[in-house]
Amino acid sequence: MTAQTLRTTCNRDCPDACAILATVTDGVVTQLRGDPEHPVTRGFLCFRTSRFPEMAAMAERIGQPMIRRHGRLEPATWEMALDLIAKKLVQVRSESGPAAIFHYRSGGSLGILKHLSDLFFDQFGPCTGKVGDICSGAGEAAQMHDLGTSDSNDLFDLHNSRHIVLWGKNPVVSNIHLVPVLNEAKARGARVVLIDPIHHKSASLAEETLVPAPGRDFELAMAVARCVLDAGRVDPQAAVYCDDLPAFRSMVEQRSVGEWAHLADVTEAQARALADRFLDGPTAILVGWGMGRRQRGGAIVRALDALAAITGNLFRSGGGVSFYFRRRKAFRAFGPPVQHPRVIREPLLGHDLLAAKDPPVRVLWVTAGNPVAMLPDSATVAKAIEATEFVVVADCFMTDTARRAHVVLPVPTLLEDSDLMGAYGHHWLGESRPVVPMPRGVKHEVQIFQELARRVDLASFPQDTIDNLKRHALLDVAGQGASLESLRKDGAVRSPVADPLLFPQGRVFTPSGRVQLLTNAPPEPELLQPPNLPGASAPLWLFSNSTEKSQASQWAGKGLGERTWCIVHPDVVPGLKAGAPVRLHSASGSLAAELRLDPAQRKDVVIVPKGGHFDRGQSANVLIAARATDLGLGAAYLDCLVRIVPE
Numbered sequence: 001m002t003a004q005t006l007r008t009t010c011n012r013d014c015p016d017a018c019a020i021l022a023t024v025t026d027g028v029v030t031q032l033r034g035d036p037e038h039p040v041t042r043g044f045l046c047f048r049t050s051r052f053p054e055m056a057a058m059a060e061r062i063g064q065p066m067i068r069r070h071g072r073l074e075p076a077t078w079e080m081a082l083d084l085i086a087k088k089l090v091q092v093r094s095e096s097g098p099a100a101i102f103h104y105r106s107g108g109s110l111g112i113l114k115h116l117s118d119l120f121f122d123q124f125g126p127c128t129g130k131v132g133d134i135c136s137g138a139g140e141a142a143q144m145h146d147l148g149t150s151d152s153n154d155l156f157d158l159h160n161s162r163h164i165v166l167w168g169k170n171p172v173v174s175n176i177h178l179v180p181v182l183n184e185a186k187a188r189g190a191r192v193v194l195i196d197p198i199h200h201k202s203a204s205l206a207e208e209t210l211v212p213a214p215g216r217d218f219e220l221a222m223a224v225a226r227c228v229l230d231a232g233r234v235d236p237q238a239a240v241y242c243d244d245l246p247a248f249r250s251m252v253e254q255r256s257v258g259e260w261a262h263l264a265d266v267t268e269a270q271a272r273a274l275a276d277r278f279l280d281g282p283t284a285i286l287v288g289w290g291m292g293r294r295q296r297g298g299a300i301v302r303a304l305d306a307l308a309a310i311t312g313n314l315f316r317s318g319g320g321v322s323f324y325f326r327r328r329k330a331f332r333a334f335g336p337p338v339q340h341p342r343v344i345r346e347p348l349l350g351h352d353l354l355a356a357k358d359p360p361v362r363v364l365w366v367t368a369g370n371p372v373a374m375l376p377d378s379a380t381v382a383k384a385i386e387a388t389e390f391v392v393v394a395d396c397f398m399t400d401t402a403r404r405a406h407v408v409l410p411v412p413t414l415l416e417d418s419d420l421m422g423a424y425g426h427h428w429l430g431e432s433r434p435v436v437p438m439p440r441g442v443k444h445e446v447q448i449f450q451e452l453a454r455r456v457d458l459a460s461f462p463q464d465t466i467d468n469l470k471r472h473a474l475l476d477v478a479g480q481g482a483s484l485e486s487l488r489k490d491g492a493v494r495s496p497v498a499d500p501l502l503f504p505q506g507r508v509f510t511p512s513g514r515v516q517l518l519t520n521a522p523p524e525p526e527l528l529q530p531p532n533l534p535g536a537s538a539p540l541w542l543f544s545n546s547t548e549k550s551q552a553s554q555w556a557g558k559g560l561g562e563r564t565w566c567i568v569h570p571d572v573v574p575g576l577k578a579g580a581p582v583r584l585h586s587a588s589g590s591l592a593a594e595l596r597l598d599p600a601q602r603k604d605v606v607i608v609p610k611g612g613h614f615d616r617g618q619s620a621n622v623l624i625a626a627r628a629t630d631l632g633l634g635a636a637y638l639d640c641l642v643r644i645v646p647e
């Protein structure tokens with residue numbers, strides 16, 4: 001028996017980008033551990049990756065290309081699959097123009113080489129592309145507008161915080177390597193507060209938890225701002241580094257602290273205590289993802305930017321308003337920004353795909369995503385994909401989307417991949433390298449596009465080796481300690497282009513150099529009422545939150561039996577017992593679930609897991625209407641009302 005330890009970097013859509021140590025015994029991965037030397041990974045991995053081999057064994061791995069014949073997907077050779085695709089791409093481009101081809105890439109792997117698929121379709125077309133970002137669109141757009149960037153101070157600057165506000169964030173589940181940093185900050189005296197309408201595991205990290213009404217964070221931020229204004233404690237420099245302070249002030253002064261707090265469904269005392277934190281030493285806001293996934297999501301994040309600015313916390317060590325770490329900043333792009341002849345809005349993908357005319361979308365290429373399960377209004381997404389003439393899906397596993405493809409192309413898993421990774425939860429860069437070879441029938445995506453490029457005579461598409469493509473991506477930072485060789489030697493390197501403090505000069509990166517404060521309260525969200533069937537509960541806000549054991553739709557559903565589950569306060573469904581079969585109804589659809597009860601939850605919410613599979617009847621997205629956020633074309637997943645009916 002020969003055991004070796006090999007290194008790689010996790011490529012999942014997760015803030016942590018962990019450094020993995022894989023023990024490989026006789027060619028088989030026998031253990032996955034976090035690298036103890038990596039400053040953020042610290043020797044541990046999450047459940048879903050430490051158990052990867054057994055989870056992968058349960059999922060339906062795609063081991064060779066498949067082509068649909070007579071309505072069924074059947075095994076095929078790479079020659080056949082790539083010849084067929086090349087012929088179709090060229091034919092559709094010449095008959096209908098490149099806009100008839102739509103390339104959709106999601107975050108199944110965050111490797112930078114995955115962007116070569118964008119380059120291929122740009123050079124071949126340019127083709128139709130997606131706009132918006134269902135994940136972080138609203139929050140990023142808000143910060144770009146206010147601050148000219150969406151990035152963060154160094155993660156370990158949290159050691160200098162007096163208060164840390166986890167605003168709509170559940171690190172124990174979805175950003176687990178933040179937890180040790182929070183614990184260290186606490187040991188140095190930091191005090192953590194959590195603001196979330198849902199009671200979850202991260203409450204154990206906080207000395208205080210605020211449980212506002214869903215989507216009312218704007219009002220809560222206004223209550224805090226009003227306390228700061230009334231106390232005359234606005235940072236004396238704020239008028240210099242912010243635009244529109246007087247207009248911001250008049251917006252805040254439209255209501256009293258008590259009125260704003262009432263709208264947010266917190267007590268006035270809670271709002272005042274939160275304001276006191278912002279005025280008591282450096283306070284960092286860690287902005288989570290949930291409240292940005294609402295129609296007012298952009299305005300909510302803008303309100304948090306404003307709070308950090310007026311309280312003087314934006315530029316201070318231990319402060320800041322951190323939503324994202326710019327994970328691609330260190331990497332040189334493979335081509336100029338893509339100019340699409342037409343765009344499909346990601347949050348409205350089903351609708352836009354069906355509505356596309358002159359030309360219609362005839363070819364759809366999906367990579368690193370499962371839009372049928374994960375985009376809002378899944379039923380329409382499924383219908384639109386089924387109505388498309390030719391669909392190619394590149395994935396490692398059989399998904400709801402792959403099942404609807406005409407050609408399925410198998411790609412490596414995170415243990416077989418070779419790529420470069422930045423992180424959106426810290427500033428370290430890492431390399432992923434195969435710890436086991438990919439199965440014989442599988443191809444690296446770069447190789448797929450290189451082979452296709454040769455078939456469609458795309459001479460400009462890079463035919464370099466993967467290592468050389470990595471070297472290209474690192475050209476701007478290689479001379480500053482982040483060469484491919486250093487990444488290999490050291491396991492991970494801190495990005496040389498990330499300053500310890502995001503705004504070291506005390507100026508933001510907007511065109512005026514000043515923070516753009518929001519000046520108007522956002523309009524009320526439009527909520528679609530669920531049908532009031534006999535025996536139905538009152539309308540409840542639907543939360544479809546991350547769960548520890550699954551990554552979006554990957555591994556979701558395993559061990560769930562026939563039904564997914566939903567959690568409510570017992571008073572929501574008087575007389576019903578845990579385990580009872582129920583059905584959730586929204587204005588868009590219905591979902592069967594098993595009831596779970598939790599007296600710690602608000603009485604106006606219901607929680608289901610994010611990521612349930614569509615074909616198993618477990619996707620929360622059948623309930624969720626496709627609507628965009630106010631900024632950044634995010635998806636308003638969480639502005640969804642449902643009622644529960646016993647089955």
Ligand SMILES: Nc1nc2c(c(=O)[nH]1)N[C@H]1C(S)=C(S)[C@@H](COP(=O)(O)OP(=O)(O)OC[C@H]3O[C@@H](n4cnc5c(=O)[nH]c(N)nc54)[C@H](O)[C@@H]3O)O[C@H]1N2
Pocket residue numbers: 013014015135167168169170173174175195196197198200213214215216217288289290291543544545546547548549550551552610611638
């Ligand atoms: N285990 C696991 N980890 C993951 C993922 C996963 O699927 N599983 N997904 C990854 C991805 S794609 C991303 S983008 C990230 C983040 O992944 P997300 O799926 O966004 O993470 P969640 O943990 O669901 O965090 C959202 C939080 O926002 C809260 N929230 C919702 N609405 C509101 C509101 O109106 N106000 C406030 N204050 N809070 C609100 C929710 O209750 C929840 O606690 O995590 C990544 N990490």
Ligand SMILES: Nc1nc2c(c(=O)[nH]1)N[C@H]1C(S)=C(S)[C@@H](COP(=O)(O)OP(=O)(O)OC[C@H]3O[C@@H](n4cnc5c(=O)[nH]c(N)nc54)[C@H](O)[C@@H]3O)O[C@H]1N2
Pocket residue numbers: 013106107108109134135136367368369370371373374375394395396397399411412413414417445544545546551552553554610611620621624637
């Ligand atoms: N209801 C609800 N819906 C949500 C959310 C929510 O909170 N609630 N969260 C949203 C968020 S934050 C996100 S980011 C999206 C996530 O949505 P998706 O990005 O569609 O997420 P996954 O289901 O993880 O699909 C990724 C796919 O990529 C595949 N994959 C893995 N590695 C590779 C690779 O190297 N190459 C290729 N080609 N494929 C690979 C995986 O097997 C998987 O099938 O879902 C969104 N949808």
Ligand code: SF4
Pocket residue numbers: 010011012014015016017018045046047048049050176177
């Ligand atoms: S999914 Fe996230 S937490 Fe888990 S190993 Fe990968 S990067 Fe780390």
Ligand SMILES: [Mo]
Pocket residue numbers: 013135136
């Ligand atoms: Mo995401």
